[in-house]
Amino acid sequence: MENDFTRMKLKQWAEQDRPREKLLLNGRRSLSDAELMAILIGSGSKDETAVELSKRILRDVGNNLGDLARLSLADLCAYKGIGEAKGIAIIAALELGRRRKEYTAEEKPQITSSEDVYRILKSVFADLSHEEFWILLLNTRNRVIGKELISKGGMGVVAVDAKTVFQAVLQAKATGIILSHNHPSGALTPSLADKSLTDKIVSGAKCLDIRVLDHVIVSDEGYYSFIDNGQMP
Template structure:
């Protein structure tokens, strides 16, 4: 009995208009699917599946949600056969560029008039993080943002912050106002005792330097908690 089989076609055997790179050249980037764009990033798949098929499988595992894809770690991506460190880094780098593009599209030097304004400025720096970070907004006398500064990185449940580092950034930027912030990857928006003590310490230090500490935001995927709005500052 003659054995029959179907041999999987590699991308080079596809019709030219069906290859992601050629499709982009012929039709423009907007006509490519998310899987085809990722396939261009990784270049090749494995013996079992093409780059497009591999990309579709990865997207399927995150329910075709690019935000969830951005939360995958290097190790997560490398678990897929056909994705090595270099390909995983290319995917992570591309998604980070997309995040930064969105961030840079915002209005330059926004003015902070409420906790919601501060949240909108800070939200993007905490996107997709699985660990805690502590950022500050440095403001001028009109409460316009001079800069955003990363003060400290921590683990999944805690971040250590040195008040000296906060005020060093304030003095270097010649800022007159300050908004503190950190994230809770767990999703909880309740401030800890350590959060309250740190806030009090920085507020008191700001008074000595004539620096206004306007607020402290705790940010998670669920939203934010404002110390000012809750009368904690």
């Protein structure tokens, strides 16, 4: 009976034993290398499940993912149950992992001043004839993990929905944000509407334990920082 069970297809396994469901229930770190690989290939053969096939391939390379990455498509396709499409999926996944290692945390720019914000966003606002509102998404070390366009407006105004701002922050799992918009007119003095919006977002952010570090206005003439000028609430 145990032999028959282990040869059942993934769809027939008990939910807690299936790699996809295990990932959903317990998170990606709960899966073994073989289980992660089984998700990639989806199915095995009539003689073994995707997990068993994955374990066999990994065993042949000494359970070393580096050595697995050195296998050619032909090497992978030599395994019964691995066709060209599955082999390519494995190679592509390993290549993504290799490329990820090239991007270290240090490559995420760290915000230490308003000048850093301006340097990151000045090209975003360059030569625009309309207003745009962007946010920089930050981690706990104030490193930029993303930037998001929230809204576009006209020559002198841009409407911003605070809910859209917080939605972007929560989706990115950011802990801090920097607000920014441009003034196509070249003026760098914040308007009453700019101040009111900043107050509104800062107030909402406090309820969500999100840090609002600054609001930077950018124009062709330079930039204006709320925090530098004592305007942050």
